Every structure is written in C-alpha cells, then in structure tokens.
Amino acid sequence: MQAMTRMALQRPANDVGDARAAVEAAALALLGARTLERGRRYVAWGAVYDGRRRGAVLRARCEGSGQEAWRVRVTLDPTGVRDAACDCPMGETGDCKHVAAVLLTYAREPEAFVEVPTVDEALEGVDASGLRALLGRLLLQRPELEALVEEALPASFARPSEPEGARGRAAALLRGVWPGADLDALASRLEALRAEAGEMREVERLAVAIVGRRRRVGGDAGAVLAVARRCVESVAAGLRSADAEERARGLRWLVGLYGYDIEHGCAGVVEALGRTAVAAALAIATEGERRALARRVRGAMARGDEWARYAWGAVLVELEEGLTDDEEGWMELARAHHRPAARCRRLLALGRVAEAWTAFSEVADVELLTLSGRFEERGLGAEFTEAVKARAARAGSAGRERLVAWLRGREERADEQAALGLAEGVLAADPTRAALDELRQRAEALGRWGEVRERAEAVLDAKAPAVLVAWLLEAGDLAAARRVAEDERARPAGFGASRVAVAEALEEGDPEGAARVYLRQAEACVAQRGRASYREACAMLARVERVLSARGREAEARALREGFAARHARLSSLRAELVQHFGPLAA
Structure with a gap:
C-alpha cells in the first residue's frame, strides 16, 4: 500500500492504473464501502470542481445535495490518507461522501487538480510592498485574520491582554468557532478549563x-x-x-x-x-x-x-x-x-391511582420511564411493565427502541436485585472499601443507590468508620464526614488519622468545624492515657489554635484550650504537657 500511494502522489504516465487503484484503496480504508459508493454517485454527475494540488495536499469544492458547495481538504502520505476534512455538517472527521467524491475524482481525473506552488514558492521574489498589499487584500476579505497577524507582530506591538478566568478563556475559544470546526477538540479544551x-x-x-x-x-x-x-x-x-x-x-x-x-x-x-x-x-x-x-x-x-x-x-x-x-x-x-408526568406523580402520591393512569397515557415516551419507581412504590410495578409494553408496540422508532431496552433490562434486573441483596450482606459481614464499591455499583445500576446508601453508611459508621470517612471525603461530602468525625461514640484504634484528615479538609471552608474535630481528637487522645497520648492531644490543641488564630479568633482558641485543661485538671501528667506546650495555665 505504501508503494502504491507514493506512486499516486508522483503519478508517472505508465503507472496511471496502479496509482488510481492506490487512491481508491486508500479511500476505501478511510471511508468504508458504503460512503465510497455514495461518493461515486457524486463523481458521476460531476459534483467536484475547483480542484487544486499542492504537494500531497488536495483541495476542491464539492456540490452538496442542496444548493451548497462544500470545501474539502485531503492530505495523502505514503501510508494512505493522513487526514481529511470537509466543512459539511458530517465532515469534521473527514469521513463524508464529499471527501469520497474528491478522492475518487483525483484517482480518475488527476488533471482536474491544478498543481499550485507552495506558499514559499509563490512568495519568492515578492518584495515588502507587495507583501503588504497582499496582506491588506486578505484582511479586507477575511477581517478575522487580523488577530493572527497581531500575534505574529513584535512583542512591543500593543495587543489585548489574555482573557482571565474560565469564563474569559471559554468565551475566547467559543468566539473562534466556525462551521466545520472540530467540536470534539473544542470540548476537550473546555473540559480542561472545567x-x-x-x-x-x-x-x-x-x-x-x-x-x-x-x-x-x-x-x-x-x-x-x-x-x-x-x-x-x-x-x-x-x-x-x-x-x-x-x-x-x-x-x-x-x-x-x-x-x-x-x-x-x-x-x-x-x-x-x-x-x-x-x-x-x-x-x-x-x-x-x-x-x-x-x-x-x-x-x-x-x-x-x-x-x-x-x-x-x-x-x-x-x-x-x-x-x-x-x-x-x-x-x-x-x-x-x-406536565402529565408531574400530575401522574402527584396523583399516585395522593392515592388517586385511576386518575394517575389517565395522566400516564398523556406522558411522552421520553419521560415515561421516569415514573417506574413511583408505580413500584405503590405496588404497581407489574402493571407499569405491561403499560410500557403496550406503549412500545405503538411508539415511534426512537421511543420504541428506548422502551424495549428498558423492558429487556427489567428482566435482567430481577437477577440483579438478588445480587444487590447479596452485596449488602457482604458489606455487613466485611465492611471494606471494595465491598462498598461493589454495592454502590450494583445499586446505581438499578437506580437504588439513594435508598441503599443510607443503610450502607449506617453499617460503616458502626463497624468501619475509617472506611466511611475516606469515602465521604473522596465524594466531597464534608458535612457528613464532620458528623462522623465529631461523633462521641468509641471508635476503633487508628480512627484518629481519619479525624485529622477530616479536620484538614475542613480548614479552608469551615475553620470552626476543623477546630471542633481537632478538639474531639484531643479528647480521644486523653482517653487513651499515657504521656505519648497527652503529647498528641497537645498537638491537636495547637492545630485548633492555629486554625482559629489565622482568622483573628485567638480568644476563642484560648478559651477552648483552658476549658480542655479544666475538664482534665486531675491528670497531672497532661497538665505538665500542656504547660510545656502552651506555658502556664490559668488558675
């Protein structure tokens, strides 16, 4: 293929047949037989015109099915077609019928593509005044090129500052969108901004x-x-x-x-x-x-x-x-x-089932399946399934496809419900992150994570609070993580690290919450007894003072420390550590 495509680029007279075959083979590899056949029809009625070739790059116009004429660009290389693009709605990836028509026309009528010099060759010998005149004509025809010209000028040339923030940079990207632009690439850049x-x-x-x-x-x-x-x-x-x-x-x-x-x-x-x-x-x-x-x-x-x-x-x-x-x-x-779907939901909530079914008959196919949970809550899951079957039988193709897929999934969900119950049992017996992830995956697949989550969190809170805290922090639910960290129930050994992680996550947005969690960990350290635990408690109090003092709340930090010392006044070793860390205590 490489040798044949190279031959297509050079096109010696005695190898015209092989060159044509090479280009058609490259087109078939890129576009597939169906698109290539549609391109042949365009070639048959002479849709391709204004063909030009510059080295390995082909450019041409191709008439569309209406009054429009699309711009097509194809770059060949020794392995076939390196890239292609068309400004028709389907051509941004270069696999449309217009690209096929241009490739087939080049294979059959290479003389229809006028060989034009490269830009360097065309500009050779043009003096500065000629270049300025050429640039002026370009800017008159394409004013949007002015920004590109400014970017190429020396740094001393005055130009607008770069936009700041996600909105400013997104706006700059979106203003540059034109018909046929690579929207997937644009989306990737916008996602990076997000x-x-x-x-x-x-x-x-x-x-x-x-x-x-x-x-x-x-x-x-x-x-x-x-x-x-x-x-x-x-x-x-x-x-x-x-x-x-x-x-x-x-x-x-x-x-x-x-x-x-x-x-x-x-x-x-x-x-x-x-x-x-x-x-x-x-x-x-x-x-x-x-x-x-x-x-x-x-x-x-x-x-x-x-x-x-x-x-x-x-x-x-x-x-x-x-x-x-x-x-x-x-x-x-x-x-x-x-809003028949809303009426149906409300009527079911009020127990007016017959009226709910009447409203159900008015619900559009695209919203129909959002009501399944409401009917199941009323013990009407089987009736709902039968109603969906009836709707699928008379729905249009798009709606029918969606409804039939749901009905097939319904059969599979019967087994999945049993698997979900088993996953809950596994979590209760072995409350690990792996068991939680498995349960969540199965519950989300069934659309039941909302109800299952509450039970799962209760199990972890009782048996594996460190696993629960790590998951809540990863999910960004700091309020729930704080509640677990501040809970005064006895926690397993090693849970202190989880409390500290919660407090550190709270420091920026909720300094008071961070201070309370650090203080709770200080109390937990005291409960363990021993000089090492007391030193750790003092370290937690120092964090309380740092967090609150950074926000001008030194008096509050001091009051918390003094209250802590007063609660444990009988622990002489703790008092000694407090004095060593913070100086003399209040009488």
Whole structure:
C-alpha cells in the first residue's frame, strides 16, 4: 500500500492504473464501502470542481445535495490518507461522501487538480510592498485574520491582554468557532478549563459561557454542551455540603439556567441543559428552598412575555409539586402547562391511582420511564411493565427502541436485585472499601443507590468508620464526614488519622468545624492515657489554635484550650504537657 500511494502522489504516465487503484484503496480504508459508493454517485454527475494540488495536499469544492458547495481538504502520505476534512455538517472527521467524491475524482481525473506552488514558492521574489498589499487584500476579505497577524507582530506591538478566568478563556475559544470546526477538540479544551476551575462560581461562569453561545456552536454541539452539563452536576454536588447562603445562591443559579432554554426555544426539550439544571435543583432543595425558588419563578413569569410565562410555568409546576394546599389548582396548572408526568406523580402520591393512569397515557415516551419507581412504590410495578409494553408496540422508532431496552433490562434486573441483596450482606459481614464499591455499583445500576446508601453508611459508621470517612471525603461530602468525625461514640484504634484528615479538609471552608474535630481528637487522645497520648492531644490543641488564630479568633482558641485543661485538671501528667506546650495555665 505504501508503494502504491507514493506512486499516486508522483503519478508517472505508465503507472496511471496502479496509482488510481492506490487512491481508491486508500479511500476505501478511510471511508468504508458504503460512503465510497455514495461518493461515486457524486463523481458521476460531476459534483467536484475547483480542484487544486499542492504537494500531497488536495483541495476542491464539492456540490452538496442542496444548493451548497462544500470545501474539502485531503492530505495523502505514503501510508494512505493522513487526514481529511470537509466543512459539511458530517465532515469534521473527514469521513463524508464529499471527501469520497474528491478522492475518487483525483484517482480518475488527476488533471482536474491544478498543481499550485507552495506558499514559499509563490512568495519568492515578492518584495515588502507587495507583501503588504497582499496582506491588506486578505484582511479586507477575511477581517478575522487580523488577530493572527497581531500575534505574529513584535512583542512591543500593543495587543489585548489574555482573557482571565474560565469564563474569559471559554468565551475566547467559543468566539473562534466556525462551521466545520472540530467540536470534539473544542470540548476537550473546555473540559480542561472545567477541571482547572477551583471555585464553584468559576464553574458556573464556564457553563454560562457555553450555554449562552449555543446557537453559535450549532446543532451538532453535543460534546460541547456535555461540558456544560458536567458543570451543572459539579455545582449541584457542591451545594449538598454548602452553607445556607451559598445553597440559596447556587439553587437560584441552577433554576436561572432555564432562562437560556427559553431564549433558545428549547424549553420543552427534556434533555435541554436548563431542564437538567432544574431537575438537579429539585433533587437537593428542601421544601423551604423550593418555595423560595417558586417565588422567584413567579416574578420571572410576571416580567416575561407570553412564551416566557408559559415556559416558566412548567418549572413552577415542578417546584410547587406537593407544597400547596390547593391540589386541584396545582393540577390545573400542571394540565395547562402540559406536565402529565408531574400530575401522574402527584396523583399516585395522593392515592388517586385511576386518575394517575389517565395522566400516564398523556406522558411522552421520553419521560415515561421516569415514573417506574413511583408505580413500584405503590405496588404497581407489574402493571407499569405491561403499560410500557403496550406503549412500545405503538411508539415511534426512537421511543420504541428506548422502551424495549428498558423492558429487556427489567428482566435482567430481577437477577440483579438478588445480587444487590447479596452485596449488602457482604458489606455487613466485611465492611471494606471494595465491598462498598461493589454495592454502590450494583445499586446505581438499578437506580437504588439513594435508598441503599443510607443503610450502607449506617453499617460503616458502626463497624468501619475509617472506611466511611475516606469515602465521604473522596465524594466531597464534608458535612457528613464532620458528623462522623465529631461523633462521641468509641471508635476503633487508628480512627484518629481519619479525624485529622477530616479536620484538614475542613480548614479552608469551615475553620470552626476543623477546630471542633481537632478538639474531639484531643479528647480521644486523653482517653487513651499515657504521656505519648497527652503529647498528641497537645498537638491537636495547637492545630485548633492555629486554625482559629489565622482568622483573628485567638480568644476563642484560648478559651477552648483552658476549658480542655479544666475538664482534665486531675491528670497531672497532661497538665505538665500542656504547660510545656502552651506555658502556664490559668488558675
């Protein structure tokens, strides 16, 4: 193949047949038989024109199925096709029918590709004034090249400063998107920015920078929007352990993202980012937080136009589900905003099963399966399965595929339920991290981790608190880790290291919590008795003083230390260690 492709690049007259075969073989290897055959049809009606060749690089235009004509570039090398690209919607990876048409045209009509000199050859002998004139014409035709020219100028040339922060750098990347851009590469760079963003608000700004430019990125931006979706997930996870003020602000931000769905006309799409963000907020918000969010949504409805009022009304239905005394008024609101899934959930909760089945019949295929757990809670799992079978029989192809996959999984889950029970038994008998990971994997596969987690944490708290703390810290649930670390129950030997790890993790965001955990570990050290344990207790008290003093709370640190000394006044050896570490004690 290498020799034949090299022959295709050189194309001596007596080897035309072999060269043609080489190019067609390279095209087949890159594109596959089906795409190559579609390319042949384009060649047959002369779709390829304006062909040029510069060394191993082929460029041409190829007419599309409509009025458009796409730009195609192919680079050959001795092993075949090194890379290819087309600016059609399917051509960013270089495996479209237009690329096939260009390769086949070159194989059959090499003379249709005019050999053009390299840039260096073309510019040889052009003087400075000629270059300036050429550059001027280019900038008139392509003003966006001005930034590239500025980058090549000497450092003394004035230029804008580099954007700072995740939002600024993301905006700079997204402004450079053009039709046919490599969106996967763009998504990778945006994901790197997300990973670098330290604070929650930086992650939020990055998500807004992406979703606000949804139209610029285009309809094939799944990989790019997935970064914004992960931003939403990250923010929601962080809010679980945030203080009340930060939770309220973060929840407002999540619900506010729905405004972009309204602006972009996709507010009714279940998979849209704003709808996902609202679902994330609902999953973690308390009743009081939902009421506060509902008030804000009502304000947005009052300020919006007819479309905005309708779209925000759907969110209001979700927020006020189960919170109002006027159940019938809420049902009417849900009906007016076409939220049959919400009505079905609420009717099941109220025990109005017959009405729930009526609402079920109105639920779209894409939302249908979200109701399975609610029906199972009412002991209606078998009836729900039969209803899904009936829906699958009359659903469209996309909906049918999803429903049939769920039905097949249902059969498998019967065995998986038994395996989940066994995994819980293993954790109770052998509470290790490996057993926890196995249980979590099985529970998540069944969508039951929420209920199983509480039982798993209770087992670990009683039998292996160090394993529980390590897992909570890894999950970022500092509030739960603090509760375990401060618990005054007797803990196994070696748990002190887990307490210290929790306190160190709390120092930055919750210094008071860190001080309390260090103090709890000091008490645990005293309970062990012995001079070595007393010295360790003093080391914990020194950490308490460091954490609080760094925030100007020296008096509080001193009071905690003196209270500690007073509680253990009868331990003379401990008092001696305290004096050695901190000086004379208060009388």
